Amino acid sequence: MADSFDRRTALRAIFMGAVGAASRKAFGGPWPQDTARVFRWEQLGDGYAGFGAGGNILLWPTSFGAVLVDTKHNGMGASLKREVTALAGEVAAVVVTHHHADHAGGIPTFVDDVPVHAQRRGVGRRIVAGRELKAAFTDGQPPELDRWSADLPSGAADMVRVDLANFARRIQRLDVQSFAANVTFTTDDELDVGNDVVQMHHAGRGHTDNDAWVRLPEANVIHAGDLIFNGFHPFVDVDAGATTVGWQHALSEIAAACDSATVVVPGHGAVTDQAGVQAQWGYFEALRTAVENAIAAGMSRAEVTALTPDVHRGLGGTRGPDNLGIVFDELGG
Ligand SMILES: [Zn+2]
Known part of the structure; x- marks a missing residue:
C-alpha cells in the first residue's frame, strides 16, 4: 500500500500549494x-x-x-x-x-x-x-x-x-x-x-439519470460522486437510466474543469486527481473496444461477459462481467 500512501501524500502537497x-x-x-x-x-x-x-x-x-x-x-x-x-x-x-x-x-x-x-x-x-x-x-x-x-x-x-x-x-x-x-x-x-x-x-445520464458533480473552483476541488469509482469496477445502474456513453460525456465535462492541481474526490476509492477522471473514461473506452471486437468476431453475450480485458486488471469489486454485458447491449450485440 506504500504506493497509494505516497500518492496521497503527493496529492496533498500539490493541494496545499493550490489553496495554502x-x-x-x-x-x-x-x-x-x-x-x-x-x-x-x-x-x-x-x-x-x-x-x-x-x-x-x-x-x-x-x-x-x-x-x-x-x-x-x-x-x-x-x-x-x-x-x-x-x-x-x-x-x-x-x-x-x-x-x-x-x-x-x-x-x-x-x-x-x-x-x-x-x-x-x-x-x-x-x-x-x-x-x-x-x-x-x-x-x-x-x-x-x-x-x-x-x-x-x-x-x-x-x-x-x-x-x-x-x-x-x-x-x-x-x-x-x-x-x-x-x-x-x-x-x-x-x-x-x-x-x-x-x-x-x-451532465445527463451517467452512473444514473440524476448524477451531480460538485466543484469548488477557488479551492480547486471536485466531488465526482459515483461518476468515478477509483480502483473498483463501476456500477452502471441501467435500471436508473445509466449509459456508458453518457457517463463518458459527463467525465469529459469533469476533465475540462480539471488542471494538474485539481483534487478529485471519487464516489468510492481513494482521493485522486485528473488521472482518475481519465482512468474512469478509459475504462469504458477499453470495454467498448473489446466488445466491438468480440461482436465483430461473432461472440455471444455469454462469451463477451467472460472476457478479461486488460483494463479489468487490479480492480476491486465483481461488476466486470456485468459491465461487459451492458456495453454489449448498448452496442446492439
Ligand atoms: Zn451510486
Missing part, C-alpha cells in the same frame, strides 16, 4: 482524544474527505457554515452529523450527488434543518426508496445494516448501534418526502453560501 493562501477559515482544533470515530477523515486543505459506511463525502467550510456533499448510507445520518458538527460546526447546506442509498441515505437527518440539494430526477427515486425502506423496517431493523458497525472500534460501533436503533424507532413517523432533497436543480446551480462558490453540475 486561502482566506477561508479552516476547521479548528484537533479531534477530541476520547471520542471514537465512525468515519475516517482525510484532510484536504481547508476541508475533509470522509470514508466508510457509504460513498465518500466532502466536507467544506464556507463563510455561511459547512457544506456537506453526500450523506452516507441509510441510518448513518446521525453518526455523520455528530462527526461533521465536531469537525466543522453547523452544516449550512447539503448536496447529494445521486439517489443511491449509500450517498443519500442520511438525508432524513438533515432535511428538516438545512437545504438539501440534488438533481431533480433524484427526488422521485428517493421517495420510492423511502417507501421501500419504511417497508423493510416494518419487522425491525434490517439485518444488513449491522455491517456498518462490524469493523469499527467498540466505542464507535456502540454509537452506530444506538443511532441505528433510534432511526428504526423514528422511521415509520417519517414522511416519504423526508428521504429526498428539498431543493432541486436541472443542469447547473450554485449554492448561496456567502462569498464561497460551490457549483453543482449535471
